[in-house]
Amino acid sequence: MTERLYYHNSYLTEFKAHVVDVNRDCRCVYLDCTAFYPTSGGQPFDTGELGGSRVVEVIDEGDRIAHILSEPLTPGGSDPRDGEVHGRIDFRRRFDHMQQHTGQHLLSAVLIEMFDAPTVSFHMGAESSTIDLARSLDPPDLRTAEHRANQIVFENRPITVRFQHSPEDLGLRKPTERHGEIRIISIENLDRSACGGTHVRATGEIGPILLRKTDRVRGNLRIEFLCGARAIARARTDFEALSEVARLFSAPLDEAPGLVEAQREKLVETEKVRKGLATELAQASGRALYSDTPPGADGVRRALRRVNTLTEECRIEAPSFTWAGPAVLLVMAQSPPAILLAASPDSGIDAGDLLKRALSEAGGRGGGNRTLAQGSLPSEQALAEVAARLARELGLPG
Numbered sequence: 076m077t078e079r080l081y082y083h084n085s086y087l088t089e090f091k092a093h094v095v096d097v098n099r100d101c102r103c104v105y106l107d108c109t110a111f112y113p114t115s116g117g118q119p120f121d122t123g124e125l126g127g128s129r130v131v132e133v134i135d136e137g138d139r140i141a142h143i144l145s146e147p148l149t150p151g152g153s154d155p156r157d158g159e160v161h162g163r164i165d166f167r168r169r170f171d172h173m174q175q176h177t178g179q180h181l182l183s184a185v186l187i188e189m190f191d192a193p194t195v196s197f198h199m200g201a202e203s204s205t206i207d208l209a210r211s212l213d214p215p216d217l218r219t220a221e222h223r224a225n226q227i228v229f230e231n232r233p234i235t236v237r238f239q240h241s242p243e244d245l246g247l248r249k250p251t252e253r254h255g256e257i258r259i260i261s262i263e264n265l266d267r268s269a270c271g272g273t274h275v276r277a278t279g280e281i282g283p284i285l286l287r288k289t290d291r292v293r294g295n296l297r298i299e300f301l302c303g304a305r306a307i308a309r310a311r312t313d314f315e316a317l318s319e320v321a322r323l324f325s326a327p328l329d330e331a332p333g334l335v336e337a338q339r340e341k342l343v344e345t346e347k348v349r350k351g352l353a354t355e356l357a358q359a360s361g362r363a364l365y366s367d368t369p370p371g372a373d374g375v376r377r378a379l380r381r382v383n384t385l386t387e388e389c390r391i392e393a394p395s396f397t398w399a400g401p402a403v404l405l406v407m408a409q410s411p412p413a414i415l416l417a418a419s420p421d422s423g424i425d426a427g428d429l430l431k432r433a434l435s436e437a438g439g440r441g442g443g444n445r446t447l448a449q450g451s452l453p454s455e456q457a458l459a460e461v462a463a464r465l466a467r468e469l470g471l472p473g
Contacts, residue, residue, distance in 0.1 A: 079140070082258060123165045220286070246267050
């Protein structure tokens, strides 16, 4: 069994331990005690050095903890199990995790206290952390919770670690299914939670708490948050991005959001005008192609067009060509391989049926109705084969 030194002192950065077991290549090491925290409870593992080798992963295996090293362990002695090793924790990473994890306890307690919103899960990422709530909250509620959480940070309330037995009345925020001796993290006059993670000594060490965004995930509300140095770095990055937007508009920082919204509205209106003009142009192009295409002996006008990409303009142009009928238009697109077939109701052609049969035999997909159909093909060779077949059936030049 591995004694977990971080249970009693999250600030312990160096320790000595005896090797009790290793794997064959001496890169997976088990110790009689360790200060390295393994991935558990939403908190990532610690990194650092052990016996001169980098610790790249720490795994909780129940009664013992596995330390995965970048290089084989080489303590003084022929058998690694005879040696004592020195461990050193990367405290910058550890303290960051302590800030985020304790901040999560504080934030979750505030959300319960103010909005009866229990936390159902917690995840600590490399750049930000998230908690999932079992109920929805509005943006004003989240701002209120953020303000309250930071008030408690400023009060610098003490945080304590205690061990109690499960049969006792533990008074936890969230009941635990663990039995025996329970490790409890308490924030004075706010929270008591069963937890095996690493935590700071007082709320002031959490630093500022910043709530950034929310998402809906499997019926829960997911809140992204950052604490301490992460919150400061993110706030600086956000400020610099907003400052650059303000600079581009030659406007004060506070006016930038309004100017961005005004430009967005203009772009939406401009896009509407552009689409309208593009539609008119495509319709005119279809009518012009119809006029330039002489009818066949049966009175049907037939045309074949080759384009690079099958665009929305192509889909508008095709019905404009066949509108005055009788007419048939076949459009081939190279990238990606695609085909479109338009036929007037009086052409005697069922575009959807004809194209669907041709596509299915060539491994393509698509469909449509009697007057307009389109589909995609797996290769340019398949496109050429389908186009050649349709051209023959429709009496078009190949």
